[in-house]
Amino acid sequence: MTERDIIGIFGKMNSGKSSLMNLLTQQETSIVDPTPGTTADTKITLTEIHGLGPVKLLDTAGFDEQQDLGLKKRTKVITALKECDLVLLVIDPAAFEYETDKLILEEARSLDKQVIVVYNLFRISDKNRIDKVEELLTRLRVYHRIVVNAIDITHRQRLLEAILANYIPKNVTVDLLPFVEKGEFYILNIPMDEETPPGRYLRPQAMAEEYITRKWAFPVSYRMNLAKARAGDSSEKERWNGFVNSFTRRPKAIITDSQAMDIMKDWAPDDMALTTFSVMMINYMSRGRLNEFVNGIRALNSLVAGDHILIAEACNHSRIREDIGTVQIPNLLKKFYPEVIVNYTFGREFVDDLDMKKYKLVIHCGGCMISNQRMAARLRDLNATGVPITNYGIFLSYIHGEKILDRVIAPWDV
Numbered sequence: 001m002t003e004r005d006i007i008g009i010f011g012k013m014n015s016g017k018s019s020l021m022n023l024l025t026q027q028e029t030s031i032v033d034p035t036p037g038t039t040a041d042t043k044i045t046l047t048e049i050h051g052l053g054p055v056k057l058l059d060t061a062g063f064d065e066q067q068d069l070g071l072k073k074r075t076k077v078i079t080a081l082k083e084c085d086l087v088l089l090v091i092d093p094a095a096f097e098y099e100t101d102k103l104i105l106e107e108a109r110s111l112d113k114q115v116i117v118v119y120n121l122f123r124i125s126d127k128n129r130i131d132k133v134e135e136l137l138t139r140l141r142v143y144h145r146i147v148v149n150a151i152d153i154t155h156r157q158r159l160l161e162a163i164l165a166n167y168i169p170k171n172v173t174v175d176l177l178p179f180v181e182k183g184e185f186y187i188l189n190i191p192m193d194e195e196t197p198p199g200r201y202l203r204p205q206a207m208a209e210e211y212i213t214r215k216w217a218f219p220v221s222y223r224m225n226l227a228k229a230r231a232g233d234s235s236e237k238e239r240w241n242g243f244v245n246s247f248t249r250r251p252k253a254i255i256t257d258s259q260a261m262d263i264m265k266d267w268a269p270d271d272m273a274l275t276t277f278s279v280m281m282i283n284y285m286s287r288g289r290l291n292e293f294v295n296g297i298r299a300l301n302s303l304v305a306g307d308h309i310l311i312a313e314a315c316n317h318s319r320i321r322e323d324i325g326t327v328q329i330p331n332l333l334k335k336f337y338p339e340v341i342v343n344y345t346f347g348r349e350f351v352d353d354l355d356m357k358k359y360k361l362v363i364h365c366g367g368c369m370i371s372n373q374r375m376a377a378r379l380r381d382l383n384a385t386g387v388p389i390t391n392y393g394i395f396l397s398y399i400h401g402e403k404i405l406d407r408v409i410a411p412w413d414v
């Protein structure tokens with residue numbers, strides 16, 4: 001069953017929230033009255049937006065209400081904020097005070113909500129105030145904005161178009177491995193180093209195995225001895241050759257741990273596709289935005305001494321000697337770009353968007369431990385500040401040459 005997307009309308013008292021609700025529903029679902037605090041509670045309307053599907057609209061009370069019931073209303077507004085998928089933040093640019101809008105925005109950010117800023121003009125001349133509002137509240141510039149007069153029905157179409165163009169619906173799902181075919185073999189190359197937890201695969205490995213099996217295809221794991229392979233020990237190469245040649249039908253593709261790309265670029269047979277768990281995961285977690293991560297790698301070509309690069313890992317796993325994020329990738333950066341400065345961020349926290357500008361590139365892990373919403377929020381802030389982002393798998397392929405990267409992304413629709 002398709003879940004309804006929930007769109008919440010938020011803002012100060014008398015900013016025009018109820019008018020916006022009526023504009024969206026094309027009816028008087030919300031009472032419009034200039035008396036402060038007319039929307040006593042969150043009003044809910046079920047409707048259908050063409051191109052998006054069934055939605056639940058929430059028209060919330062003014063967040064800034066000071067009356068007796070104000071605190072209760074605020075609590076309800078926060079509850080609505082938590083519940084909704086898209087925040088329409090309605091701002092009257094002529095209001096002269098934006099503390100409430102700031103509070104709503106901060107709350108929406110901390111909850112990783114998608115936001116569209118709706119400037120509601122009561123007079124055409126109020127449009128001139130928008131730049132001033134954004135000077136006072138610079139974070140508004142991160143979000144898509146639209147300017148409407150909420151009581152003008154002719155503005156409805158533009159509002160709907162802005163929602164359709166800028167909102168990623170929650171029901172959008174992405175195939176984990178879209179190239180997998182029923183009845184075919186797929187090799188999972190899993191080196192299992194000291195960081196591999198006992199008793200289970202890492203999440204991307206487990207997801208790939210489950211996905212391939214569910215598709216009635218056959219996942220086959222190979223534990224590569226990376227130390228031996230890197231040392232040029234012929235026994236590991238022979239073991240690998242014996243493995244890949246043991247199938248009665250040739251496997252269609254190899255999905256490898258990204259850190260093994262230095263070996264797999266030479267060992268993967270030409271008749272098999274080659275990609276990495278990290279590339280698979282970032283495509284999945286970003287809901288199919290792999291092309292942004294592929295484009296981001298070009299930033300390596302323009303690095304100069306003193307540039308900052310951020311390595312971002314979305315979890316806090318225990319890090320042992322040859323850790324990919326803190327040892328292997330920094331070592332490669334040092335080798336190929338000796339004068340860049342490498343910074344790190346781990347876990348659910350990310351750099352504040354206001355500090356983001358100092359980075360020339362973000363290199364992100366597969367992101368399997370954060371939600372799609374959180375990943376989307378990171379991409380939103382990076383896009384708004386113009387900072388490119390790439391991914392471990394893409395970096396570790398590209399560093400061995402453009403052709404290797406082309407091979408790794410060939411199975412994906414980018």
Ligand code: SF4
Pocket residue numbers: 202203281313314315316317365366367368369370
């Ligand atoms: S969050 Fe990132 S570093 Fe942590 S296990 Fe997932 S892909 Fe690896």
